[in-house]
Amino acid sequence: MSLTGSKRRASGGHIDRSRPISFTWNGKKMQGFEGDSLASALIANGVGIVGRSFKYHRPRGFMALGAEDPNAMVSVRDAHGYTPSIRAGQMPLAEGMEVRSVTGWPSASFDIGALAGLGKPFFGAGFYYKTMMWPNWSWFEPIVRRATGFGRPDGSKESRAAQHQYQAVDVLVVGAGPAGLAAAQGLIGSGLSVLVAEQEQRPGGSLLWEEAEIDGKPGIAWAQDIAKEIKATPGMQILTSTLVAAAYDTNIFTLVQSVIDARGIAAERHITLHAKQVILASGAVERPLLFADNDRPGVMLAGAVRRLIRDYGVAPCKQLVVKTSNDSGWLTAFAAQDAGIKVVAILDTRPRAEAVHLAQAEALGIPVVFEAAITAMKAGRQLRGLTVSTPSGVRKFACDGLAVAGGWTPLIHLACHRGAKPVWNDALQMFTVPELPQGWQASGGVTGCTSLTEALGQSLQAAAKSSQRQAKATPLVKAPAFGGVSLIRRPSGVPANKVWIDHQNDVKLSDVEIAVRENYVSVEHLKRYTTLGMGTDQGRTSNVNGLAMLAHLTGREISEVGITTFRPMVSAIRMGTIAGGHEGDLIAPRRYLPADAVHRRLGADFEDFGWQRPDWYHRPDASDRDTAVALEMAAVRSDVGIFDGSSLGKVEVTGPDAAAFLARFYVSDMATLKPGSVRYSVMLNEEGVIYDDGVVACLGPNHYLAGPTSGHAEAVAAHFERWRQTEWPSSRVAVGNVTSNWCSIAVAGPRARHILAVLNPDFDISPAAFKHMQVREGSWQGIPLRVARVSFTGELQFEISVPSRYAEALYETLLKGDAAGAPRAIGMEAWLRLRLEKGYIHLGSDTNGRTGPTEVGMAALVAKRQDDFIGKRSLTLPFALSDEREQLVGLVAVSGKIEAGARVLAPGCTAPPCKTEGYVTSGCDSPTLGHPIGLALIERGFARQGEEVTLYSNGRTSRARITSPVFYDPENERLRQ
Amino acid sequence: MSILAKSAFGNLHGSSHALASVHRHDIHDRADLAAVLVVATDDDAAAELASIGLTVPTGAGPMVAQDGLQAIWLSPRSWVIQCAPEAEMALVARINAAFDDRRITASLFGDHLAWIEISGADPQALLRRGGFVSLDAGGIAPGSAKRTLVAEVNVILCHIEPGRLLAGVERSRARYFVDWLKQAAKEPSPAF
Numbered sequence A: 001m002s003l004t005g006s007k008r009r010a011s012g013g014h015i016d017r018s019r020p021i022s023f024t025w026n027g028k029k030m031q032g033f034e035g036d037s038l039a040s041a042l043i044a045n046g047v048g049i050v051g052r053s054f055k056y057h058r059p060r061g062f063m064a065l066g067a068e069d070p071n072a073m074v075s076v077r078d079a080h081g082y083t084p085s086i087r088a089g090q091m092p093l094a095e096g097m098e099v100r101s102v103t104g105w106p107s108a109s110f111d112i113g114a115l116a117g118l119g120k121p122f123f124g125a126g127f128y129y130k131t132m133m134w135p136n137w138s139w140f141e142p143i144v145r146r147a148t149g150f151g152r153p154d155g156s157k158e159s160r161a162a163q164h165q166y167q168a169v170d171v172l173v174v175g176a177g178p179a180g181l182a183a184a185q186g187l188i189g190s191g192l193s194v195l196v197a198e199q200e201q202r203p204g205g206s207l208l209w210e211e212a213e214i215d216g217k218p219g220i221a222w223a224q225d226i227a228k229e230i231k232a233t234p235g236m237q238i239l240t241s242t243l244v245a246a247a248y249d250t251n252i253f254t255l256v257q258s259v260i261d262a263r264g265i266a267a268e269r270h271i272t273l274h275a276k277q278v279i280l281a282s283g284a285v286e287r288p289l290l291f292a293d294n295d296r297p298g299v300m301l302a303g304a305v306r307r308l309i310r311d312y313g314v315a316p317c318k319q320l321v322v323k324t325s326n327d328s329g330w331l332t333a334f335a336a337q338d339a340g341i342k343v344v345a346i347l348d349t350r351p352r353a354e355a356v357h358l359a360q361a362e363a364l365g366i367p368v369v370f371e372a373a374i375t376a377m378k379a380g381r382q383l384r385g386l387t388v389s390t391p392s393g394v395r396k397f398a399c400d401g402l403a404v405a406g407g408w409t410p411l412i413h414l415a416c417h418r419g420a421k422p423v424w425n426d427a428l429q430m431f432t433v434p435e436l437p438q439g440w441q442a443s444g445g446v447t448g449c450t451s452l453t454e455a456l457g458q459s460l461q462a463a464a465k466s467s468q469r470q471a472k473a474t475p476l477v478k479a480p481a482f483g484g485v486s487l488i489r490r491p492s493g494v495p496a497n498k499v500w501i502d503h504q505n506d507v508k509l510s511d512v513e514i515a516v517r518e519n520y521v522s523v524e525h526l527k528r529y530t531t532l533g534m535g536t537d538q539g540r541t542s543n544v545n546g547l548a549m550l551a552h553l554t555g556r557e558i559s560e561v562g563i564t565t566f567r568p569m570v571s572a573i574r575m576g577t578i579a580g581g582h583e584g585d586l587i588a589p590r591r592y593l594p595a596d597a598v599h600r601r602l603g604a605d606f607e608d609f610g611w612q613r614p615d616w617y618h619r620p621d622a623s624d625r626d627t628a629v630a631l632e633m634a635a636v637r638s639d640v641g642i643f644d645g646s647s648l649g650k651v652e653v654t655g656p657d658a659a660a661f662l663a664r665f666y667v668s669d670m671a672t673l674k675p676g677s678v679r680y681s682v683m684l685n686e687e688g689v690i691y692d693d694g695v696v697a698c699l700g701p702n703h704y705l706a707g708p709t710s711g712h713a714e715a716v717a718a719h720f721e722r723w724r725q726t727e728w729p730s731s732r733v734a735v736g737n738v739t740s741n742w743c744s745i746a747v748a749g750p751r752a753r754h755i756l757a758v759l760n761p762d763f764d765i766s767p768a769a770f771k772h773m774q775v776r777e778g779s780w781q782g783i784p785l786r787v788a789r790v791s792f793t794g795e796l797q798f799e800i801s802v803p804s805r806y807a808e809a810l811y812e813t814l815l816k817g818d819a820a821g822a823p824r825a826i827g828m829e830a831w832l833r834l835r836l837e838k839g840y841i842h843l844g845s846d847t848n849g850r851t852g853p854t855e856v857g858m859a860a861l862v863a864k865r866q867d868d869f870i871g872k873r874s875l876t877l878p879f880a881l882s883d884e885r886e887q888l889v890g891l892v893a894v895s896g897k898i899e900a901g902a903r904v905l906a907p908g909c910t911a912p913p914c915k916t917e918g919y920v921t922s923g924c925d926s927p928t929l930g931h932p933i934g935l936a937l938i939e940r941g942f943a944r945q946g947e948e949v950t951l952y953s954n955g956r957t958s959r960a961r962i963t964s965p966v967f968y969d970p971e972n973e974r975l976r977q
Numbered sequence B: 001m002s003i004l005a006k007s008a009f010g011n012l013h014g015s016s017h018a019l020a021s022v023h024r025h026d027i028h029d030r031a032d033l034a035a036v037l038v039v040a041t042d043d044d045a046a047a048e049l050a051s052i053g054l055t056v057p058t059g060a061g062p063m064v065a066q067d068g069l070q071a072i073w074l075s076p077r078s079w080v081i082q083c084a085p086e087a088e089m090a091l092v093a094r095i096n097a098a099f100d101d102r103r104i105t106a107s108l109f110g111d112h113l114a115w116i117e118i119s120g121a122d123p124q125a126l127l128r129r130g131g132f133v134s135l136d137a138g139g140i141a142p143g144s145a146k147r148t149l150v151a152e153v154n155v156i157l158c159h160i161e162p163g164r165l166l167a168g169v170e171r172s173r174a175r176y177f178v179d180w181l182k183q184a185a186k187e188p189s190p191a192f
Helices: A038-044 A112-122 A127-131 A137-147 A178-187 A219-232 A302-310 A327-338 A355-364 A413-417 A452-467 A509-517 A523-530 A543-554 A575-579 A596-601 A625-638 A658-663 A713-726 A752-757 A804-816 A828-838 A859-864 B045-051 B085-098 B123-127 B171-184
Strands: A016-025 A028-034 A073-078 A081-087 A097-101 A161-174 A194-197 A236-239 A242-248 A252-261 A264-280 A284-286 A299-301 A319-324 A342-348 A368-370 A373-379 A383-390 A393-398 A401-405 A408-410 A423-425 A430-432 A440-442 A500-502 A604-608 A612-617 A641-644 A651-654 A678-684 A690-700 A703-707 A734-737 A742-748 A774-780 A783-789 A797-803 A886-895 A903-905 A916-926 A931-939 A948-953 A956-963 B016-022 B025-030 B034-040 B064-066 B069-075 B078-083 B104-108 B113-120 B144-150 B153-161 B164-170
Touching: A016 A038, A028 A038, A038 A097, A073 A264, A081 A264, A161 A178, A161 A575, A178 A194, A178 A219, A178 A236, A178 A452, A194 A242, A219 A236, A242 A413, A264 A452, A264 A575, A284 A302, A299 A302, A302 A319, A302 A327, A302 A401, A319 A327, A327 A342, A327 A355, A327 A401, A342 A393, A355 A368, A368 A383, A383 A401, A408 A430, A440 A452, A500 A509, A500 A543, A509 A523, A509 A543, A523 A543, A596 A604, A596 A612, A596 A804, A612 A625, A612 A828, A625 A641, A625 A828, A641 A804, A651 A658, A651 A713, A651 B104, A658 A703, A690 A713, A690 A774, A690 A783, A713 A734, A734 B034, A734 B104, A742 A752, A742 A804, A752 A797, A797 A804, A828 A916, A828 A931, A886 A916, A886 A948, A916 A948, A931 A956, B016 B171, B025 B171, B034 B045, B034 B085, B045 B104, B069 B144, B069 B153, B078 B085, B085 B104, B113 B123, B113 B171, B123 B164, B153 B171, B164 B171
Parallel strands: A016 A097, A161 A194, A161 A264, A194 A236, A264 A440, A299 A401, A319 A342, A319 A401, A342 A368
Antiparallel strands: A016 A028, A073 A081, A073 A097, A242 A252, A252 A264, A284 A408, A373 A383, A383 A393, A423 A430, A604 A612, A641 A742, A651 A703, A651 A734, A678 A690, A690 A703, A742 A797, A774 A783, A783 A797, A886 A931, A886 A956, A903 A916, A903 A948, A916 A931, A948 A956, B016 B025, B025 B113, B034 B078, B034 B104, B064 B069, B069 B078, B113 B164, B144 B153, B153 B164
16 A cells, blocks of 8 residues: 655554545645544645745744644635635545645745745834834735735635534533543443533544553553443533533533534534533643744644654654653654654753653663753754754754644633633643632643643542542553653743744744833733734744743743733634524524514515514505605505504503502603503613603503513513512512513504494593593403504504404404595504604614603603602713703704714814714605604704704715704694594 | 404414424424413412412422413412413403402413424424523423523423423514424434
8 A cells, every 4th residue: 555645654643544535735636544634634745834924924834733733724625615714733634625725825835925024123013003004004904914814715605514502411521631531431320411522533632642551451442441431321422523612601611513524524513501510621732942943844842743653643754853841852752763753862951851761762862962952943944954052062953853842731711711810830830720610620731730640530539529429549550751841931042033932923032022122011912012822823832932931021920920811712613603503584583573464465565673564565556665655654644544563562560569660760750640541751771861762551550551662672571670679679569571462553543543443342432531642441352452542653543452363353454444445554664754753752763872861852751750760860960961962853954855864064064074963863755744854863952943954974965954853743633633 | 253363373273283394393383272471579479379279380390280271480470371262361350350459460471472382302402402491401301391592582491291392482483483493403414
């Protein structure tokens, strides 16, 4: 069998050499094997430069093999879709994959953008803040945007299935490495439901590539056995290829499970998980070291080199130098030598190492140099050698690979999402979270532990605590130790602008120096000024080194410097997965009127007003909106129309204290409302701003029906309930939202009473017996019936309510009319214009987040109230009493149109830019009045009646005169008919 | 003249109607069910209701069945009592007559909620595509009910018996909810 690529070993690893996989890299055909990640396959095929850095377009090779890799961003098209930007190590290799570099032009290997490197002396931290402000940022923006970024979406629709799922478990174990598996094993037999989530395709974590023997078995066999045991235990599950992406309050987690087939990622499941307890076994990632030209392709983390050799059967280079500050590097050297790679030297920053390692190195003939510092690299696109300063002098080594081991960074992100505070551990040289969120425990690398025996012990203790049982015995472990880590130091004898800290964002030691010089000494400021750790890798390999340099430069300890905030997600997840099935009509819950079918039969044109509501009706005499709206308005003004107002809120407030309770919410005193009466008012929030408006009907003693605005019923009911429970818990009042139980059909117009009479209600509907702002209850052929005589149009109007199951029957009965004719169906647009002619406010259109009752003409009502109501105090504050406030007034066109949203320009201004003094809240051509009208919130509007103002909207100006907001029947004669 | 009563799905009120047969599940419009909302001003309302012969649960979870009624706990001072449509008005009148000071109030609720029955392999698993259903790993126990959010819609879920679940959905959102159910219950991608 022929092996592909130049770097694949003849044997070794967990790939299946009997199953070759073809893929392309920048159009070039390549081959890997089942079990390869994209990164391992590319490396095996000899790909050295995978992309370019963000700013200087320096060539970038693979530094690591997972989410921590700052360099290997690629775009991938598999059989199921296109991923514009992902790290190669996070993508399993699949047949037919098309992989491209996402940086560099014309290619990642030869990038013209690398000329940016010539400007390196000028492109230090913050250069864009200082240089691209003149003459205008917009001059530079297109160039900068083209030159930067990682990947481009291509607009194609993916066939990758996405599914959402919610799940609740007793214990979530994050990670199925040795620590996570041991924790899960400790929970077997506990009866608890357990979910183990592992982001890799296989459980085992570092046991897949580290040498270990547990309970007499090879580590990997031990891991496989436990995984099988977990799967076989009822109530326990292990999800591989599953990223625990975020942790939220009350132990809610976001997990993304990738379902992978032979052709790529076929589907993803977005799991929202609740866990009563959590065992965090997320492990740690390796940290690079700081030295001159440390960003060159060929420099890899030592652990990644071990994994390439032992998990993927890849030898990344022929001649390897290892530079290390701990024993990880030594283990890599031994693994490499064993794999046939010539290990040129081990360079240890420490003065000594474990005797056992030293003896092994000697036996293998590997030269060892202590207290070594790399001062120069011989490298262009590929590493060729390096210069090392040692206590005994300068030495040069030829090599094509450099493995670096600078210590460990625990993956504490999830705990930090929940507010756990990272604390610097000076002995371990890493941030850990000693105090975990309630119900959480941690084990393994995430705690800073580097001993496998200790990690397994921690896990079993955590499992025992979770299951409230005795801990199982810790298995017998044979595994190499990683030893202590030397302190992170500023590299000496090398220029700061040659030492890379953040490889993705091109942040160098010299950039940290600039930031410190300019007093950006807070860690959060350093991050934002230099972009340190702001890349797609979220600074996993760069943050700690950057903070160490900040500490060094400011004479502080790392513990004093602190660390930046970790926020969800821990790694990028697909937007399509977040969206799931939320597309088309299912993007958000839709609400339908109970007589929806009738409106559709009548030819309604629907709009989403929170509910699907008829905007206007197609009819033979009205094929366009303007004509229809004018005819619908005319019907109401001269004859009669019917309008479906079923969405209006209906909240029952009952009990001995109901009247006093309601009075606390509304500006008008609802306590004085008599049975059979209705009152309109507004309710305020505590800031004195109008929160809602509507009518309240008193249906009987201790029985009220509040009518909040459409779409606000649930919020108002909750508002009532919140105040009842928190401020007036002893109040004898109950709240029930019955909005959808009742349909409400409004009949409006001079002949409204005649149409109501069609129902033959069992109560007197004569003008004398049933007056404006009254309510009656009765029945319509035995069906419960409520009729309120209120008006939103300025005409005689009845709102007729029956249980919603009769909505269609009621609407159709009313629509048939009487002998004198049939009413016209009225849509929302006509309805809103009718109320505009009358000057009634439409909440949310004619009010905003600052509008109080005084501004809409209710000052007298406020002044009249002697007792307290919510928001009253705020109305006495200077801000509320200011003369400068915007007040609601009417506008009549002098020239041109009055369009909602138009700005009211300050006196003397004819066109922007200039000061504006308000805006048009509603506007239309009034068919009743024959000219454009509007409502507007204008500064000092009440005192400016008669003044002409200039309106500006969408590049056009018009003139209007400020008037009273009531344009139609100001004496309310039509309401009294 | 007869006045037709229609369910949220346009079916004649008073009987059960099949809405959809989806992957391993059937969905029915239970227009043969109505309900009454009972709200109270005091914490001892359950005892007061018992005094007129109505037993309601005093805590979350198990439903209480009595004389063709099924009482569901919503909060310490509110319940939904499921009943036949023809019993709805009489039940409201009975409660309101007993508590004329309105310290306990019954309201017609049969049209506020659309009752949707989901039966089949695992209705709770289906609903878990849109919400937790329950934070207990075992889900809602048979004979129990609870209010929760599914697909961003407030629902009252009643676990009638294994494989049968009743969802009380606010009427205006019932069509959306069933559309969502159909989408969620589609034959899953072979990848899953």
